[in-house]
Amino acid sequence: MTAITINDQEYREFSRFLETQCGIVLGESKQYLVRSRLSPLVTKFQLPSLSALLQDVVVGRNRELRIAAVDAMTTNETLWFRDSYPFTVLADKLLPELAAEKKPIKIWSAASSSGQEPYSIAMTILEARMRRPGLMPSVSITATDISNTMLEMCREGVYDHLALGRGLSPERRREFFEPVDEGRMRIKANVKQMVSFRSQNLMDSYALLGKFDVIFCRNVLIYFSPEMKANVLNQMANSLNPGGYLLLGASESLTGLTDRFEMVRCNPGIIYRLK
Secondary structure, eight states: OOBOOOOHHHHHHHHHHHHHHHOBOOOSSOHHHHHHHHHHHHHHTTOSBHHHHHHHHHHTSOHHHHHHHHHHHTOOOOOTTTTSHHHHHIIIIIHHHHHTTTSOEEEEESOOTTSHHHHHHHHHHHHHHHHSTTTOOOEEEEEEESOHHHHHHHHHTEEEHHHHTSSOOHHHHHHHEEEEETTEEEEOHHHHTTEEEEEOOTTSOOGGGOOEEEEEEOSOGGGBOHHHHHHHHHHHHHTEEEEEEEEEOTTOOOTTTOSSEEEEEOSSOEEEEEO
């Protein structure tokens, strides 16, 4: 039987590797998370134990294994229209404000996971267009993630019954999805064509992504060290057009990390504008 236990030293070394590779800080006593996420790779890569896998990952013997390990540790569940208020603010405040400038609008979803956030943004824009035909200029959405597995799922745009039930109303399911087979549906082409997906490690430079009017970086910073959070936020400030907006997760804050944004209280929620 394959051994799936890891000792404290192995855990510390892998934790350092993960933080170096992608900024994620595991913290103390998350051995169970490493075991649950990486144990399937032991069988896939035909290794004798989880300890052997961790050693190979840390010393870099197998690049494919390293990529798969990071992929497994950065795969997070998500849902449609998460927290709802960011999409209300986008529809009621940001889109009309940006549309008044009569120029193309660029939006970045900085951690697309399995696609729910960028596709929720696209659906919000299409609904705004239906309410106010002719108002909206061209809108493009760039969605990035570090996980190649997640990006493949995003591009396919096919979701099972369980995923479709998480935050998606029956009305939106009828409007924006089409059936594939029993229990699965595909996002329609008019939604999909609004979003381009690409790989991006938030620890690397964002310069090649260009400039944006709105950045969604939600429920990402919670995994990073304070130094990494500050670096990400300052890079995002550099990636925004003058007066651009940053939207964080409901439990996230800029306090003590950067002074390049001003808080904007909306009803509901809080967003940040580049100074």
